[in-house]
Amino acid sequence: MVDLQTWFGIQQLYADYASAVDSGHxxxxxxxxxxxxVYKLQPRENFERGFPLCTLSxxxxxxxxxxxxxxxETLYHDPYYQRHVVGAPMVRRVEDGRIHAEANYAVFRTKLDKESTVFNVGRxxxxxxxxxxGLKFAERLCVYDSEMIPNSIIYPI
Structure with a gap:
């Protein structure tokens, strides 16, 4: 579906994204x-039922x-670190020069005075x-599996 150079570009984009959002920069x-x-964070139930409601949009x-x-500058919250573990992206299709891909992810959160916990899991x-x-995201939909999420999601998933 994509040539080797494009495949490596996709892999690099996903790795660079995870590194950037984990770095705090x-x-x-x-x-x-x-x-x-478009960047959306949406529960799996809403996604699968075709409901538009998102946690972030x-x-x-x-x-x-x-x-x-x-x-x-403006949000007050208890600071934490996050660490993404992202599976290998799967190219689903290529249409009109747009690459449609998916990857599973898990985000772990570590508060400064606590142990690490699973924070958010999805695709x-x-x-x-x-x-x-280079390649950029025109759309990123983060579909998380659990209906239960922390009361605040501050940092990008």
């Missing part, structure tokens, strides 16, 4: 997306940058597009 996060993009790179500003459902800077 939040300004890196929006740069993985196109200007007109952003529809432009500007909105992602606004979230970064909120994380850095990414992505649409990738080539840009002059």
């Amino acid at each position: 939040w300004d890196l996060w929006p740069e993985f997306f196109t200007e007109q993009c 952003f529809t432009s790179k500007g909105m992602l940058k606004d979230r970064v500003y909120g994380i850095q 990414y459902i992505d649409t990738l597009v080539p840009t002059p800077e």
